[in-house]
Amino acid sequence: MKFSELRKCPFCGNDEFYTNDRFKGSSAYNQRFDGKEAYDNSQMYDGLDHIQGAKAYCNNCFKYLGNVITNKIGKNAEKALAHPTEKGGVDNAR
Numbered sequence: 001m002k003f004s005e006l007r008k009c010p011f012c013g014n015d016e017f018y019t020n021d022r023f024k025g026s027s028a029y030n031q032r033f034d035g036k037e038a039y040d041n042s043q044m045y046d047g048l049d050h051i052q053g054a055k056a057y058c059n060n061c062f063k064y065l066g067n068v069i070t071n072k073i074g075k076n077a078e079k080a081l082a083h084p085t086e087k088g089g090v091d092n093a094r
């Protein structure tokens with residue numbers, strides 16, 4: 001099974017994951033003299049180089065799920081898929 005075929009976390013059933021991405025470069029960051037939040041910093045990441053993180057982790061149970069670059073699923077995640085719990089496991093109903 002490929003990582004891209006996962007539809008939810010095999011450990012807890014969560015439908016989101018995260019990768020530790022990196023950004024390289026510099027940008028303007030607006031600040032206020034009074035310490036309150038600046039009106040708009042939505043441009044903050046514009047112009048930064050985005051380096052995609054390879055390792056994917058569940059953002060609920062924080063377990064390692066697999067590698068999004070090589071598209072390989074983690075060993076423990078694969079085991080969890082083979083022995084699905086009520087929450088986890090593969091959704092074959094799509």
Ligand SMILES: [Zn+2]
Nearest residue numbers: 009012058061
């Ligand atoms: Zn999880």
